[in-house]
Amino acid sequence: MDASLLTLLGLGPDEDAVYRLLVDRPDSEPAAFAGPLSDHAVASALDALVERGPASADRPDVDGPFRYRAASPVLALGPLLEARRSALHRVESLVGDLSERHRSAQAHASGAPVEVLSGPAAIRRRLLTMQRQARSEVCTLVPARHAPAVLTFADNHEEADSD
Incomplete structure (x- = not known):
């Protein structure tokens, strides 16, 4: 414990x-x-x-x-737990609002309604984050002229953990 x-x-x-x-x-x-x-x-x-x-x-x-x-732990700690839970819900809402503001600012800055990532490290971090948050699968497109060297199978721990 x-x-x-x-x-x-x-x-x-x-x-x-x-x-x-x-x-x-x-x-x-x-x-x-x-x-x-x-x-x-x-x-x-x-x-x-x-x-x-x-x-x-x-x-x-x-x-x-x-x-x-x-x-009683339920009576003594329950209200403290509920207060923390409520605070976490407020933080979660703030993160959602900030994410929307970030997405909007990025779209205006780049002129496209997408998030622009530069470099293999940024793309790798985003793919790993998407895999951790995915409920079923993450699909990606790799243009034929580019080698998919951003994330090797050995580095893809989330993919291995989901099996």
């Missing part, structure tokens, strides 16, 4: 590590997390988790230490 995935939801690395431990060890005291993190790092992570909601703390005995419990 990737130890940093929860950082993609906005948790810090220490919060990620402590939350994962809390999931497996409900009603734990901070001392139960002794190990790779310092006492200060554990305390800071627990405070942040309680403040943000993925954990709760209570003191069963007035003079005793706080005990911590992880909130």
